Amino acid sequence: MARLLVHIVLLATITLTLTGEARAQKPPAYRIGTVPWAGWSPLHVAEAEGFWRDEGVAVTVVSYDDPVIILEAIKAERIDFAMDMAGSLVGLYMDGVPAVILAETNWSHGGDKIIVKAGHDVSEYRGEPIGVFLKKPSCLYFLDKYLTTVGLRVADFRIVELEPDDLAAQFIAGRIPVILDYDPHAVRAVKEGDGRVLANSAMYEGCVPECLWGYRARVQRVPDEDLRRILRGWIRAVRWTKDPKNWPEYMRILNDRTFANFGPYTEVELRELLGAVKIHSVPQMYERNKSFGGMSEYLVSLRAFLDRNDMLKKDYTVVELLDNRLVMEVLEAELREARVIREDSE
Numbered sequence: 001m002a003r004l005l006v007h008i009v010l011l012a013t014i015t016l017t018l019t020g021e022a023r024a025q026k027p028p029a030y031r032i033g034t035v036p037w038a039g040w041s042p043l044h045v046a047e048a049e050g051f052w053r054d055e056g057v058a059v060t061v062v063s064y065d066d067p068v069i070i071l072e073a074i075k076a077e078r079i080d081f082a083m084d085m086a087g088s089l090v091g092l093y094m095d096g097v098p099a100v101i102l103a104e105t106n107w108s109h110g111g112d113k114i115i116v117k118a119g120h121d122v123s124e125y126r127g128e129p130i131g132v133f134l135k136k137p138s139c140l141y142f143l144d145k146y147l148t149t150v151g152l153r154v155a156d157f158r159i160v161e162l163e164p165d166d167l168a169a170q171f172i173a174g175r176i177p178v179i180l181d182y183d184p185h186a187v188r189a190v191k192e193g194d195g196r197v198l199a200n201s202a203m204y205e206g207c208v209p210e211c212l213w214g215y216r217a218r219v220q221r222v223p224d225e226d227l228r229r230i231l232r233g234w235i236r237a238v239r240w241t242k243d244p245k246n247w248p249e250y251m252r253i254l255n256d257r258t259f260a261n262f263g264p265y266t267e268v269e270l271r272e273l274l275g276a277v278k279i280h281s282v283p284q285m286y287e288r289n290k291s292f293g294g295m296s297e298y299l300v301s302l303r304a305f306l307d308r309n310d311m312l313k314k315d316y317t318v319v320e321l322l323d324n325r326l327v328m329e330v331l332e333a334e335l336r337e338a339r340v341i342r343e344d345s346e
Contacts (some may be wrong), residue, residue, distance in 0.1 A: 029058040033082035039106040039277035042237035044257035055229035087138025094314040103327035110202035111276035113186040115195040131176040135161035146199035
């Protein structure tokens with residue numbers, strides 16, 4: 001009996017030890033918010049293909065229908081990080097939200113569209129509403145880029161913010177004559193609302209840069225290595241999406257995850273949606289995220305626009321908004337590895 005009791009105690013001790021080790025080895029878990037947008041589809045690829053799991057972090061991608069809801073979710077800490085337009089984060093900062101950009105990841109490159117009813121022109125609606133999906137510097141900056149080409153200003157119109165799907169619906173119904181919306185909502189507005197595209201984001205290259213971001217206090221609580229792992233998972237996913245042999249699986253991920261509530265889209269439609277964004281390669285990310293690089297230049301240009309139009313509610317500097325330390329470490333390591341591989345192959 002004594003020997004049996006010893007065995008039971010030993011077994012219990014081993015079980016508790018193994019359970020404790022398993023708990024200790026459980027990967028840190030994070031949640032990233034996004035909306036149905038082709039430019040952020042590498043998130044779904046990284047999740048579906050297990051790239052973050054391979055890096056040692058558990059990342060869940062949470063999809064929302066409206067970018068405004070993402071802002072509410074991250075404030076309530078229902079998510080840890082999110083994707084957004086860099087200009088929107090400037091708007092948050094001016095409103096007192098301690099937002100920090102962690103990495104520029106992509107551009108809208110045609111996927112954001114300014115739309116009017118066919119047979120009409122924006123100048124006809126001076127003094128009337130223009131509907132936007134976010135009344136933030138991101139959208140207003142792009143809108144201003146177009147309006148200045150026709151001798152108009154943002155101040156010449158009443159800017160109304162609506163959820164992107166409702167924005168398309170209001171345009172289709174004829175209640176708002178001019179809108180700025182993004183795909184696939186913009187595509188629907190054109191097709192179902194007899195819309196004419198006046199301008200898209202590709203016409204002003206780099207005017208809508210997009211990024212991974214978080215609340216500064218939350219970011220500071222996350223271990224640096226976990227953030228590196230999240231960034232490496234994104235980079236690996238982007239590289240995967242650019243390999244033609246992965247296209248059939250990529251189409252499935254786009255339909256099942258990125259555009260789950262819209263599709264299924266045909267191959268032609270998916271290629272059109274992807275063609276309206278520019279997802280950065282490693283060298284492009286490096287140029288955009290480096291100090292005094294593309295993102296820095298955008299933030300300076302955006303500040304000038306806001307100041308010129310009396311919208312600079314709170315002044316800012318690039319370093320207050322952009323924390324590029326970790327992304328540059330990851331990108332520099334990626335570029336060093338690529339050089340080694342290239343030299344070995346030569």
